Amino acid sequence: MKKKWAFNKLSSVISPWRVFSAGLLMLWAASATANPILSPDKESISLAPVQESVDTWWITDAPLDPAAPPAQANPGSCPEAFPGLSWKQENDPRENPGTTIAIDKSNPVVWYCRTFRYEGDPAGAYALEMGPIDDRDITYLNGKEIGRTGQWDSQLAQAYDRVRVYTFDHDSLRSGSNVLLVKVQGYSVDLKWGLYVDRTRIGDARHILSTFYAYNFLATAFLIAYFTVASYFLFLFLRRQKERENLAFAVFGYLLVIYQFFRTQLKYDVLDDFLLWKRIEYVVLFLLVPSFYYFIRSYFRLPKKKWVMILDRAMLIPGTAALVFIGIVLFTDDAALWSHVNVQYNQVLLCWPAYVGGAIGLLIYQLIKKDRDAYFMIGGVVVLLAAALVDSLSNVGTLNLPRMAGYAFAFFILGLGLILANRFVRVNEQVEELNATLEKKVEQRTSELQETLQEVRTLKVQQDGDYFLTSLLIHPLASVHVDSPLVHVESFARQKKKFQFKHRQSEIGGDINIAYAIELRGKRYIAFLNADAMGKSIQGAGGAIVIGTVFKSLVTRTQIDEAAQAKSPERWLKDCFKELQDVFCSFDGSMLISAVIGLLEEDSGFLLLLNAEHPWTVLYRNAEASFLEEEMMLRKLGVDGFDSGFHLRKYQLEPGDVLIMGSDGRDDLMLPGKGEAETDSFNEDHLLFLQHVRNGKGALEGIVESIEKSGRLTDDLSLLRVGFMEDPPVDVVGVSAKRKESKAQDLIQKAERELEEDPDRAHRFALRAVEEFPASDEILFRASRVTKKASKKSRSGLKQARDLAERVRIRSPHFLSNLNHLARLAFILGDLPASEKHVKKVLEQDPENEKARKLMAHLRERKESA
Secondary structure, three states: OOOOOOHHHHOOOOOHHHHHHHHHHOOHHHOOOOOOEEOOOOOEEEOOOOOOOOOOEEEEOOOOOOOOOOOOOOOOOHHHHOOOOOOEEEOOOOOOHHHHHOOOOOOOEEEEEEEEEEOOOOOOEEEEEEEEEEOEEEEEEOOEEEEEEOOOOOOOOOOOOOEEEEEEEHHHOOOEEEEEEEEEEOOOOOOOOEEOHHHOEEEEHHHHHHHHHHHHHHHHHHHHHHHHHHHHHHHHHHHOOOOHHHHHHHHHHHHHHHHHHHOOOOHHHHOOOHHHHHHHHHHHHHHHHHHHHHHHHHHOOOOOOHHHHHHHHHOHHHHHHHHHHHHHHHHOOOHHHHHHHHHHHHHHHOHHHHHHHHHHHHHHHHHHOOOHHHHHHHHHHHHHHHHHHHHHHHHHOOOOOOOOHHHHHHHHHHHHHHHHHHHHHHHHHHHHHHHHHHHHHHHHHHHHHHHHHHHHHHHHHHHHHHHHHHHHHHHHHOOEEOOOOOEEEEEEEEOOEEEEEOOEEEEEOOEEEEEEEEEEOOEEEEEEEEEEEOOOHHHHHHHHHHHHHHHHHHHHHHHHOHHHHOOOHHHHHHHHHHHHHHHHHOOOOOOOEEEEEEEEEOOOOEEEEEEEOOOOOEEEEOOEEEEOOOOOOEOOEOOOOOOOOOOOEEEEOOOOOEEEEEOHHHOOEEEOOOOOOOOOEEOOOOOHHHHHHHHOOOOHHHHHHHHHHHOEEOOOEEEEEEEEOOOOOHHHHHHHHHHHHHHHHHHHHHHHHHOOOOHHHHHHHHHHHHHHOOOOHHHHHHHHHHHHHHOOOOHHHHHHHHHHHHHHHHHOOOOHHHHHHHHHHHHHOOOHHHHHHHHHHHHHHOOOOHHHHHHHHHHHHHHHHO
């Protein structure tokens, strides 16, 4: 068998003018002639069926020997050449001769026969072109085999869409009558199969091959144009990725180019693998219509309504089906199954009806909305769908027409060109309108902006004036008035909000530092406060003014009122917290503030501290920094319902100790990134401030410098520094503090020993022990018990004992022995509600406490008797 000429071997014989002329004649090539006579002066003749003529194609399924000589020397038809066989005449190529002739469905084999004449002496090379044959064939001319395609008796499809072009020498031809036989074995036996003889030609090899390739090259030229258009839309998408319709159309265009290329015969010049090309063709076909739908869907901006959401979700069903069909094609080799799935399920039942209906529905919706682009697009879509329908009907054998989708797509491109032109005209009109009125609009807009800018400037001046007046109110409140040889207090504040008012630079915020010296029970204390009001600028400044005013009022009242000076430091701090809490709760949560408030006894270094959800206090001792607090004590001032658990923390400072308190601005830092690729990050390590204190060696100036070097401040920053006895040698005074504690223990022990013999002396010893070392809860508790026993039920003595026990409760609210003792004192003094309150707290912690249970029983008896 002589093989088909390769494309690269024909480049020398297929001249450009022949390709061009063949392209003009390709539509004529399918025409039929009633007198097929080939001669040296004719390039080719058509062997297509002829209506109502014996000089046409004949078909039989009877056994036939192609090498047997004809019964007549110059037969005029196939029945004359091979008499005695059951021949059927084919006059219409749209019939299904294979199905009507073949009887054995298990081995569907038929013979196609055609006679033609040659006048003259054959010379040179000739070629035979036949249309697609389903599925394999062996072709004979005058008993000689001139070509074959496909593996005979194979279970797999071989080449049912392949156009046969067989070349042969002039020796196979003869003057006069020639007999052409084509033995065909079908594959798609339930559909149209056999020889599609509508484009069968024979003639000069160069002419046949040039027209054959010209036809395919012309189709490829269209594909190049489509590929260029698809690439243009892909480029538009890459430039503006939010316009997804460009991507959808590019995908659709590429898929159509691939599909149409696989419908040409050039693919077999690239690689002679029928199943591979057919597999890719079906995969592309399953994706083609969905990509077209998603182009329509993404082109129009649909409203965000429920029906649009339902439509998008419903389209997932045919999309999933298409993926299943692709899986069938990829993992099976049954081309008949592929065709069945494509026709019955893809094109008829599931995918195409859903996507085509959805696309048309969207276009109709846009037409109803009078979208001008939809008017232009609908025409191209209708033509494209009609061409696709024709191709589908041709594929199943209902029609026998050339593929139309490729040409219809050109019409669709024209429709898109009109849409783009329409868009360009609209944009151009808008630009012209803008240019015509641009100067006037610029002047009008400039005037409006100037007026607005003037209003903003006026408001800015008024606002800065408000800021300035507010800052004037804060300055006298945020002050440190401590003149002590033992305690040194410093403050630093830098507010985030900066402003200028009448050439005056200032700042405003919610951070505040306050420190005053007060006297309580004859001892000098340093009352200090570091607070941070929630909110920025004026809101935070308002909170700072409120807490500064209330705290200043408390301090002033203490300085001038002897009754206030008679309070214990624990009671003073509790009353201070309660008064501040009552004030801020009156704002119903719109003004909250965190704060650290403390009392430091000037002589002894005894410290009482409360922390209302403020950053923890730092103790700088012996060049090391650590936090005093270990957990949250109280919620912010202004958060109602959390004052019932009020308690204080007590500490004994040593000479040389430094307390550093600060707002959360000390931790709110934007840390610079490390390396070129790293970006700045927000600080989340609260331990970083301890390093700043160590770097600054406990000095405010050094601490601030270390903070600013580590990152950028993002909030108000305030720091309060309290140093205790920093000048004397630390070791010497430290021994003195230990001696005071030892002396206090000796005094309380003497008080307990003297209690029976001299209660008054025991009472004096107990009070001296408390004065000597007030930091010890145990000494306070034992002094209260001594005072109770020494009072001999004197009411003033009992009250004094209760005051001592109350100081212990404020410091250590879970001290059970003290709570029992305090409850007993309240019972004796007749304060039954307070006694019951303390007893309940004991029983909550220790339900089996014998003393508490007995006292509760007495309380119940007292209530019943009352």
